[in-house]
Amino acid sequence: MDPSRTVASLVDHLGAWTVGDGPLYRRLATGLRGLVGQGTLTAGERLPSERALATALRVSRTTVVAAYDALRSDGVLDSRRGSGTRVSASVGPVRSDGWVPGSHANPMYQNLLRDTPKVISVACLRTPALEAVAEAVREVVHHDLPALMADDTYHPRGLPVLREAVADHYTSRGLPTTPDQIVVTTGAHQAVVLVSQLYLREGSPVVTEDPGFAGCLDLMRDRGACFHPVSLDGQGIDANGVRRAVAEHAPHLIYTMPSYHNPTGVLMSAARRRELGELSARYGIPILEDNAYTGMRAPDEPPPIAAHAPREAEVITVDSLSKVGWAGIRLGWLRAPTEIAMRLSRRKVLADLGSPLLDQAVAVRLLRGYDALAARRSEQLTEALDRTERLLRASVPSWEWERPAGGGALWIRMPGADAREFAQVALSHGVEIMAGPVMTSSGGERFAEYIRLPFAYDEQTLEELVRRLSRAWRELDRHGPAVADPARVVV
CATH class of the missing domain: 3.90.1150.10 (Aspartate Aminotransferase, domain 1)
Structure with a gap:
């Protein structure tokens, strides 16, 4: 398979490439060089033609020609008659199977790697801190710090007091939970990473909503997932579409965002949650429910899918404090059957040994006033x-x-x-x-x-x-x- 980049994909990953100083072609060359440097564009990968890229970027063809020429002069690109313009082999090895490592780097997050003060970026959601976050930090410093500083372990599954607080949080919302079912993670993002590592491999079929959240979809793409998208209606992901996908593809995982769907904001009904839970139990297919996309809430939000599922269903529930309290709190968690939680904990150990204890102590305080x-x-x-x-x-x-x-x-x-x-x-x-x-x-x-x-x-x-x-x-x-x-x- 020829490792080539579609023009739409390349434009998506370039993001706010026009920001900066110097001639326009230099800024484009800098943007392309950055994609090579971070591994999004890799050795041997073919770039779009000058004309196609110019049309997509709404610039003159001369601008793209000059950018490609500059990168060829620097040894970043090579051009050969009949094979187009490609990333030079000198930037790294080319895999024989044509798979492009790093090609799924999410364009939503490109702006986080740039200093773009003149641009208003709406690529990512912004959740400034509420005053309760500052108060929780002060309480931790004044009351919890001595005991916390005396703790000399990593707690890869999470601080026991936080796991207990999260378990109580779910139990009070109609989902009986024990601390052994909780794994604390560095944001909901890491929770999805761990679940993807556990369930997915090259070619794994995954049922997803369409549209869906690009950030998590790309995490699964990097595991080699093969997606089978199902549309939504006013109650959430279409249950009949899920049934058809289950019958046809025997998926390794169903990924859904019931509260609230990103990007549509749809709130999945209790009846639809019950249907998905029963599907998981009947066919033995795990469900990953990602409830981290909260903020504005409906007054009648149902409990998680796991609360509606039969006991034998395998449902992993993910949530965090980022959208509720502050985006700077990189603190999330997952709830899973006890055995699955332990298997995910082993992957958490390999990832980072454990999430920061200070952040976890703040999370304990915030959960006490969560409502x-x-x-x-x-x-x-x-x-x-x-x-x-x-x-x-x-x-x-x-x-x-x-x-x-x-x-x-x-x-x-x-x-x-x-x-x-x-x-x-x-x-x-x-x-x-x-x-x-x-x-x-x-x-x-x-x-x-x-x-x-x-x-x-x-x-x-x-x-x-x-x-x-x-x-x-x-x-x-x-x-x-x-x-x-x-x-x-x-x-």
Whole structure:
């Protein structure tokens, strides 16, 4: 198999490449060199033609030609007649099977590796700290620190007091849990990594929602997962679609986000949760339910899928404090059957020996006031959503969306537009957005008209964000997909 990069994939991974100083071709060359350096582009991989990349980036072909020439001069790229432009073999070995290691690095997270002060990036959700987080930190320092400092072990499964607090948290919500079922992780992200390592290998079939969360889908892709996407309705992932996928593909894992789905914000009904739990028990297929995408909440949120499943079902429940308390708290956990929790703990030991004890002590304090914390975050995000909807209706009335039941983003349809083209225009106006096709495991263009737009911003930032998006939309609407000048960043 020829290791070649599609133009859409390359554009997604380049992200906010126009930010910086110097000629535009130099900035493009720098962006491409960075992808090579981090392993997203690897030795022997073929790049798109100059014309195709120029069209996708909305720049002149001369800009791409000059960037490729600069990289060839530096030994990063090679060009041969009949084989196109490829990453030089000097950057590393080429695998004979054509698999491209590192090629699934998530474009959603590229902005985290850059300093882009002139760009408003809405690629990732932002959850600034609530005051309760600062209070919890103060309480840990004043009351818990001596005992914590005397603890000289790693606690790879998590501090016993935190595991007990998480178990009590689930039990109080209708899911009886013991501390032996809990593994504390460095964010929900690590929990998904551990589960993927346990269940998946090259070619493993996985049932996923379509669309879905690109961050976790890429973790599974790196394990070699083969996705079988199932659409959603108003109650969550379509149960009949899951049944068909189970019958046809015998999946190794079902991955779902019931509370709340990312990016649509759909809240899975209790009846749908019960159906999935029964499917897991009947066919012996594990379910990974990722409940970390919280923030704004519905008042009638059902208990996790595990609470609706028969005893013999194998359900792993993942959650964290990042969206509720603060994104800077890289502290999550998973709940699983005791034997599975122990197997996942062994992988946690190999990963990092254990999560930071100070963070865990803060999490204990936050869990004691979890309901008030969650209510405050939901109140903030509901107000932000109200502002966002008002601004969007006034500035881009042709955009369409359904108000989400929860979470922190809108899933917006732009009728008749190509979201990837709009992303390049938006970048020229100082906004980095995620086009819909990034948020799917199907690999198709079903969501070519969609973008995900987080709304967890202060009023001033939100107004500026919508202003820039409105200007970008008018430009695309008036001039279509003609070449624009991404060097211009509006601030």
